[in-house]
Amino acid sequence: MSIDFEILATSASGGRRGRLHLPHRTVETPVFMPVGTAGSVKAVPQDVLESLGAEIILGNTYHLYLRPGHEAIRRMGGLHRFISWPRAMLTDSGGFQVFSLSELRKVTEEGVSFRSHLDGSSHFFSPEHSIDVQIAIGADICMAFDECTEYPADRNRAEESLRLTMAWARRSLDYFRAHHHEAPWRHEQGRCMQCFGIVQGGMFRDLRRQSAERLIEMDFDGYAIGGLSVGEPRELTLEMIAEVLPLLPADKPRYLMGVGYPDEIEQYARMGVEMMDCVLPTRAARHGLLFTSEGRLNIKGARYAEDQGPPDPACNCPVCRRYSRAYLRHLMHSGEALSGTLNTIHNLAYYLGIMQRVRGQLQAGGGAEFAQGAGTVETRQAPL
């Protein structure tokens, strides 16, 4: 078992209650990671994130590279210090945003040239450069540079994309191993920055298997499953996850990227996924969509105009303890900035609460199986 990851209990369905020892925090797993794209989990102050129990947040390498710039972050001692977040952080490789946000991309074996979505300026990301940027940012975990295969993609396209991603994984890891000591902070308690590889392969089970096997040979600190929740039906998501999870080393953490709805994160955590991130709780909140124990609630609805009940009667978050649906609706309709803040706090509390509950059940149940939680099963449809 890796010294950086310990498993406290395992369920019959493969769910693991664990502890991930990162330089800035020992993170209790399974864990949901709020997304802090540009160095801020949108609309939520850091002390509130802490009080909600967030132990690790994401930063987006593409955004931070463009603004304020990784060299500036490096000079200021890294992202933890820059944004005043003492707990753990993970950065993506920038690949996904380069492909989804930037303009005039050109992909070669060497890397990707692209133009910034902010000002049109020209940039180039190679695996080495991505890792260099991530080391400058100084997250606890950085990700290998990959190409997120689009959906749908035919077999030829998925194969070629995977070939590139595997070559880039090798180069990412080599660069990481040679330079990770350059992180802009001292390794606390002797713990080092970690680097995760990303399993791709589109919706082809054998390509997924091939991808996992090759990454495992490289011996990353952890393994992510990427390229899911990109528009495919949920059954297919589940099929790919079920295919990959058993292949991954039991003693390493597993990270499912960009997922998902409340019932999804619960389901996948019970299957043995340690880490998940998604913009859904934060983005949906800003559009007035609240996740509650009673299902989804669109706070804009006229029915809530004089509803003095809390957003979620079963929730003990600071928003549900203090404010009414009527007030949240009023804030949204009035365009008040407080709307996004309060809605986001609730949604994050709800997501973090799910993981807390699952962790408790995994720990209590040990290897035994237990029933699914009370959360309603959601269909995956665009909520916004």
Add this chain to the structure above:
Amino acid sequence: MSIDFEILATSASGGRRGRLHLPHRTVETPVFMPVGTAGSVKAVPQDVLESLGAEIILGNTYHLYLRPGHEAIRRMGGLHRFISWPRAMLTDSGGFQVFSLSELRKVTEEGVSFRSHLDGSSHFFSPEHSIDVQIAIGADICMAFDECTEYPADRNRAEESLRLTMAWARRSLDYFRAHHHEAPWRHEQGRCMQCFGIVQGGMFRDLRRQSAERLIEMDFDGYAIGGLSVGEPRELTLEMIAEVLPLLPADKPRYLMGVGYPDEIEQYARMGVEMMDCVLPTRAARHGLLFTSEGRLNIKGARYAEDQGPPDPACNCPVCRRYSRAYLRHLMHSGEALSGTLNTIHNLAYYLGIMQRVRGQLQAGGGAEFAQGAGTVETRQAPL
């Protein structure tokens, strides 16, 4: 001395350290009141306002009347309950916003008809209706319906405007006395909603004097000075305040409306003003202008790009304790919602801190005089 207002100490320059006993809070004076236009002090959660020491906030009758509507607020038990603000609140009369925001206004002896700036719908405010709306909202203090004389205004215009405002003050107070028991909350500790009259008269000292004398005859619970800080030079503001303050009853609180810069609120508090409100700290914050012990700081400035010092080294607010100028600048440049929240928290802390300091000095010095604080004297120029 009024049972609702007690004076603990008075300085030679007229400054008073007092206590205003309102239904929802005993407010230590002099006090700065953050503006919560539409039921939210923009971008700041209520628990943060409490922790900053805000004891009384403003609500704008015009905005709340239009959205969510005063009858809805009344049905929900009043604004305190609707927005979850247990401390004191004051509502303006709606007059100022009717004149500054609405469209197609028509002023008659009876009142003002106008169209909503939100949807163009037609409305009518009379003194009686303004007070009825304010009683429904249920603030601790409501304001007589007035016409805020524009600047500049010639003598004829100021006289006519004052005549109307005085007639409306009489009608406001009569309606208030007949209906204030209809407030949507129980009077706590036997304390009643209060109604303040507003001294107008443009920039004419004799009209100001006339206005004050007539309002005092009516016997309001407190007296406001309105129609200042509307574009006139600061010397003229000061002249009008100096003219009016000595005329007002010593045993009633005095409220200077819509003022001002940090050094202004300090200066006027030392002259004997109990209450002030202004959108400046909150609005300027959203534009990146911070008020600090070292003067004004435009956080957008390139010089702060890697400045890891706190916004104000002398400030102990939660923002200055945790975040750097570089981070606040980054949030602003990145359009992050957290920018407005953090900037506003600091500016409010700064304003509330000034009043806290002045209160301490007034209390310690008793009737003795003391030096002006260390705050830099600001010129009044548009900061945004």
